[in-house]
Amino acid sequence: MNAAVDRTPSSILGPAQLGAALPGALRKLDPRALLATPVMLVVELGAAATTVLTALDPSVLGVAVTVWLWLTVLFGALAESVAEGRGKAQAASLRALQTETTARRVRGGGSRGGRGLLDLATDEVASTDLRAGDVVVVAAGERIPGDGDVVEGVASVDESAVTGESAPVIRESGGDRCAVTGGTTVLSDRIAVRITSDPGQSFVDRMIALVEGSQRQRTPNEIALNVLLGSLTVVFVAVCTSLYFVADHSGARQSVLVLTALLVCLIPTTIGALLSAIGIAGMDRLVRRNVLAMSGRAVEAAGDVDVLLLDKTGTITHGNRRAHEVLTVPGVPRERLVEAALLSSLADETPEGRSIVELLGAGREVPAGATLVVFSATTRMSGLDDGDRRVRKGAASAVCAWARESGGSQPQAVLDAVETVSASGGTPLVVAEQIGAGPVRLLGVVHLKDVVKEGIRERFGEMRAMGIRTVMITGDNAVTAAAIAREAGVDDFLAEATPEDKMALIRREQAGGRMVAMCGDGTNDAPALAQADVGVAMNTGTTAAKEAGNMVDLDSDPTKLIEVVEIGKQLLITRGALTTFSVANDVAKYFAILPAMFVVAFPQLDGLNVMRLSSPGSAIVSAVVFNALVIVALIPLALRGVRYRPAAADALLRRNLLLYGLGGFVAPFVGIKLLDLLVSLVPGL
Numbered sequence: 069m070n071a072a073v074d075r076t077p078s079s080i081l082g083p084a085q086l087g088a089a090l091p092g093a094l095r096k097l098d099p100r101a102l103l104a105t106p107v108m109l110v111v112e113l114g115a116a117a118t119t120v121l122t123a124l125d126p127s128v129l130g131v132a133v134t135v136w137l138w139l140t141v142l143f144g145a146l147a148e149s150v151a152e153g154r155g156k157a158q159a160a161s162l163r164a165l166q167t168e169t170t171a172r173r174v175r176g177g178g179s180r181g182g183r184g185l186l187d188l189a190t191d192e193v194a195s196t197d198l199r200a201g202d203v204v205v206v207a208a209g210e211r212i213p214g215d216g217d218v219v220e221g222v223a224s225v226d227e228s229a230v231t232g233e234s235a236p237v238i239r240e241s242g243g244d245r246c247a248v249t250g251g252t253t254v255l256s257d258r259i260a261v262r263i264t265s266d267p268g269q270s271f272v273d274r275m276i277a278l279v280e281g282s283q284r285q286r287t288p289n290e291i292a293l294n295v296l297l298g299s300l301t302v303v304f305v306a307v308c309t310s311l312y313f314v315a316d317h318s319g320a321r322q323s324v325l326v327l328t329a330l331l332v333c334l335i336p337t338t339i340g341a342l343l344s345a346i347g348i349a350g351m352d353r354l355v356r357r358n359v360l361a362m363s364g365r366a367v368e369a370a371g372d373v374d375v376l377l378l379d380k381t382g383t384i385t386h387g388n389r390r391a392h393e394v395l396t397v398p399g400v401p402r403e404r405l406v407e408a409a410l411l412s413s414l415a416d417e418t419p420e421g422r423s424i425v426e427l428l429g430a431g432r433e434v435p436a437g438a439t440l441v442v443f444s445a446t447t448r449m450s451g452l453d454d455g456d457r458r459v460r461k462g463a464a465s466a467v468c469a470w471a472r473e474s475g476g477s478q479p480q481a482v483l484d485a486v487e488t489v490s491a492s493g494g495t496p497l498v499v500a501e502q503i504g505a506g507p508v509r510l511l512g513v514v515h516l517k518d519v520v521k522e523g524i525r526e527r528f529g530e531m532r533a534m535g536i537r538t539v540m541i542t543g544d545n546a547v548t549a550a551a552i553a554r555e556a557g558v559d560d561f562l563a564e565a566t567p568e569d570k571m572a573l574i575r576r577e578q579a580g581g582r583m584v585a586m587c588g589d590g591t592n593d594a595p596a597l598a599q600a601d602v603g604v605a606m607n608t609g610t611t612a613a614k615e616a617g618n619m620v621d622l623d624s625d626p627t628k629l630i631e632v633v634e635i636g637k638q639l640l641i642t643r644g645a646l647t648t649f650s651v652a653n654d655v656a657k658y659f660a661i662l663p664a665m666f667v668v669a670f671p672q673l674d675g676l677n678v679m680r681l682s683s684p685g686s687a688i689v690s691a692v693v694f695n696a697l698v699i700v701a702l703i704p705l706a707l708r709g710v711r712y713r714p715a716a717a718d719a720l721l722r723r724n725l726l727l728y729g730l731g732g733f734v735a736p737f738v739g740i741k742l743l744d745l746l747v748s749l750v751p752g753l
């Protein structure tokens with residue numbers, strides 16, 4: 069590897085990982101770094117206090133408590149550092165992609181349109197000098213010097229350095245597969261690329277920041293939990309302070325040292341220490357599945373997704389919509405249809421347009437003086453104006469509307485051909501022309517064919533089992549949409565959708581209280597990707613789509629959402645389970661150690677002293693040691709995550725409450741008792 073290639077899960081907490089994580093962990097002991105986790109900050113302050121107290125008045129108890137309080141803080145820092153370390157190797161191999169290369173920048177290219185760029189003069193510049201807007205020419209065998217969109221030409225590109233997938237991909241101007249990533253290599257042909265990112269802001273830069281965890285921001289859920297843990301801490305500080313005065317007053321004086329140790333045992337240190345590691349590990353699990361999540365909030369949202377919207381072309385289908393045949397109609401000679409279809413496509417830079425020229429044979433030039441009419445998702449037509457002749461091809465509804473406006477007729481034969489192509493799941497493009505102000509004449513139909521991605525049906529079935537509804541949204545007509553929807557097995561579809569329609573649908577679902585995920589690849593999907601709670605852009609898609617979404621799937625597999633949802637659920641469940649465990653643990657410690665601490669002063673407490681710990685000193689040291697070791701014991705679970713099985717949410721909740729609540733309550737009684745047997749052997753305790 070390649071960043072994304074090394075995805076074999078290594079051992080989670082071996083000596084190697086611990087060794088590598090130690091320097092990072094020591095840096096995290098800086099109190100300023102601990103401000104974000106109030107629980108651990110209190111432990112550190114406590115450790116500092118007992119250090120001073122023990123220095124002033126040395127005792128075996130003081131040394132034992134102090135050492136283990138420092139270890140408690142260190143274990144927490146270590147958990148976070150181990151979690152971060154898992155991304156470091158990936159980051160290093162990604163950096164290898166960023167070595168400086170020489171780029172051929174087109175002179176004056178930035179101000180020109182998309183044609184003829186490949187023939188312009190170029191200057192050699194360092195890749196680091198490229199800025200957004202520059203146009204470069206890249207030929208076979210060369211590395212693409214920066215992120216950008218192909219503005220002219222078609223090439224096969226090796227993206228394995230980024231995606232881990234060794235099969236080359238096609239990148240071409242005009243369509244939804246125009247985006248290229250800096251650091252990848254052109255295998256054949258020559259392309260002109262308009263650079264879209266300034267140095268330091270590229271996709272690989274973002275990937276590095278992501279796998280290193282340096283970009284991680286706490287999610288709202290995490291912040292809320294931290295506030296809750298902080299409040300619990302404040303409550304226990306109050307409890308321990310009042311305990312000091314109560315004990316003093318009743319003649320069972322407790323030292324500040326012992327009460328500090330007690331405080332640390334009672335505050336939720338387990339979850340406080342592991343919270344951040346849980347979040348980092350969740351992001352890391354996604355990276356290992358080739359999904360880059362730009363926000364932790366999106367990962368959490370993924371755990372609660374109700375509806376998944378998918379774009380059709382390039383998401384559900386492979387996205388190389390290609391001309392397959394032309395369908396003639398009575399009264400229009402085939403040559404005339406072919407000529408019009410060709411004319412309307414000669415200047416069309418979209419893959420669809422180019423495939424028509426390929427099918428019908430080139431050999432025709434764009435007539436001098438003709439004006440091009442480029443395709444847009446709103447007009448859904450493209451073509452050319454040559455003098456007073458207008459030739460168009462486009463979606464049936466769009467071309468028919470144009471014909472109607474001009475007073476032209478819509479022959480049944482054309483409508484039948486449209487129906488035939490659509491019913492087979494193909495995309496019909498109606499070809500038409502208008503001379504002067506005369507009526508628009510429909511000449512025939514071009515059949516564009518695309519293939520549904522393999523295995524997608526079964527995966528949508530799995531989503532249904534998880535309670536997620538799938539809806540396909542497409543700019544294509546309703547009949548085609550229905551045919552593809554049936555073949556792919558989606559629950560519902562929306563046809564003839566404009567970019568605004570896609571976004572409006574998401575808003576409606578969200579207004580109904582549902583959590584919406586969207587998978588898409590096109591520039592016309594960008595608004596919807598931005599609006600969705602979870603917006604997954606296909607890596608094959610456009611730069612606009614990748615920037616609008618909050619995740620990028622390097623494998624461009626929309627069914628990857630299943631894994632994303634599982635990881636999201638797993639993250640929420642893990643955090644919930646460890647919080648339950650932590651709090652139950654602390655409550656149990658209260659009952660386990662308080663009677664042991666006070667039994668000497670109040671023999672009547674003996675009935676409550678179920679633990680029969682050997683001495684108050686041994687009780688408190690055992691509790692502190694147990695408290696610290698629990699953190700270490702749970703690091704692997706925090707990193708790996710609690711296993712998620714598709715099951716009803718409340719059944720899962722019951723099971724976890726039982727397992728982690730009850731387990732958390734029982735564990736200290738057993739653990740502290742065993743430790744006490746050992747600790748009581750130490751002279752002086």
Ligand SMILES: Nc1ncnc2c1ncn2[C@@H]1O[C@H](COP(=O)(O)OP(=O)(O)OP(=O)(O)O)[C@@H](O)[C@H]1O
Nearest residue numbers: 379380381418443445448449450462463542543544
């Ligand atoms: N180059 C083109 N020239 C003319 N018409 C086109 C061209 N490409 C597509 N169309 C027509 O415009 C419609 C909308 O295309 P577009 O690519 O915007 O769809 P979309 O909204 O991305 O949906 P999806 O990707 O799910 O099919 C197509 O169904 C087709 O009928």
Ligand SMILES: [K+]
Nearest residue numbers: 332333335337
């Ligand atoms: K604790």
Ligand SMILES: [Mg+2]
Nearest residue numbers: 244379381590
């Ligand atoms: Mg599309």
